[in-house]
Amino acid sequence: MATPLVVSEVSKCFTMHLRDNIKLPVVSDVAFSVAAGECVVLGGPSGIGKSSLLKMIYGNYAVDTGQILVSHMGRVVDLAAADPRTVIDVRRHTLGYVSQFLRTVPRVAAIDVVAEPLLARGETAATAREKAAALLEKLNLPQALWRLPPATFSGGEQQRVNIARGFITDHTVLLLDEPTASLDAKNRAVVVGMIAEKKEAGVALLGIFHDEEVREAVADRILDVQQFSPRKALAA
Numbered sequence: 001m002a003t004p005l006v007v008s009e010v011s012k013c014f015t016m017h018l019r020d021n022i023k024l025p026v027v028s029d030v031a032f033s034v035a036a037g038e039c040v041v042l043g044g045p046s047g048i049g050k051s052s053l054l055k056m057i058y059g060n061y062a063v064d065t066g067q068i069l070v071s072h073m074g075r076v077v078d079l080a081a082a083d084p085r086t087v088i089d090v091r092r093h094t095l096g097y098v099s100q101f102l103r104t105v106p107r108v109a110a111i112d113v114v115a116e117p118l119l120a121r122g123e124t125a126a127t128a129r130e131k132a133a134a135l136l137e138k139l140n141l142p143q144a145l146w147r148l149p150p151a152t153f154s155g156g157e158q159q160r161v162n163i164a165r166g167f168i169t170d171h172t173v174l175l176l177d178e179p180t181a182s183l184d185a186k187n188r189a190v191v192v193g194m195i196a197e198k199k200e201a202g203v204a205l206l207g208i209f210h211d212e213e214v215r216e217a218v219a220d221r222i223l224d225v226q227q228f229s230p231r232k233a234l235a236a
């Protein structure tokens, strides 16, 4: 079986077009892989490029050089060079992403926000909603909120909807950007358990966790992003 995620020689420099095209190098020569059933946590100081790296892997940020290889339905796809249609297909079937904040859609009920990724994969509405309800229950979201759009939910409630949406599929690679940042201890423990279940199911997880206790509980390996910082090289 191919390694689910391989990142090789990835470099990225932001160009500030509205600021005299100032160049802001963020990472260079990033190389690592994540095996099936492994949870790798990105470490390093604030501003070193952890979130940017997740966004590059998901395809929200373009990369300047390098390869992002994802094992997708029996073949290896280089997301750094893939066309938008392929990126969408990989996101639908293989690569999940729990962003730090939920992007709310007006008038769509929380339960349907969670069920949507399963519907997109051809699941029936009844089954998708059933699975969504089970996850919302597990994450202790009060039932009274399930039929409401999450726009007015608290930070922690929105984050739980976001987590349920990210965990509902059986994607084989899952990116997690601080999924527990707004949660209380009880729900943090639920998420730690859900990550353990994903690992057991052979999912490759790559995440950012600032909470030390959560990091210790989920990480098989911590990857210090500072080693890929071009600013570190300039400072040396």
Ligand SMILES: Nc1ncnc2c1ncn2[C@@H]1O[C@H](COP(=O)(O)OP(=O)(O)OP(=O)(O)O)[C@@H](O)[C@H]1O
Residues within 6 Å of the ligand: 014, 024, 026, 044, 045, 046, 047, 048, 049, 050, 051, 052, 053
């Ligand atoms: N869209 C963007 N345009 C320009 N610069 C950006 C952009 N996104 C991030 N940066 C810059 O890239 C650097 C890395 O940011 P990033 O958010 O990846 O860091 P981080 O390690 O995740 O930080 P933190 O731990 O504080 O969340 C920062 O200097 C940031 O200002």
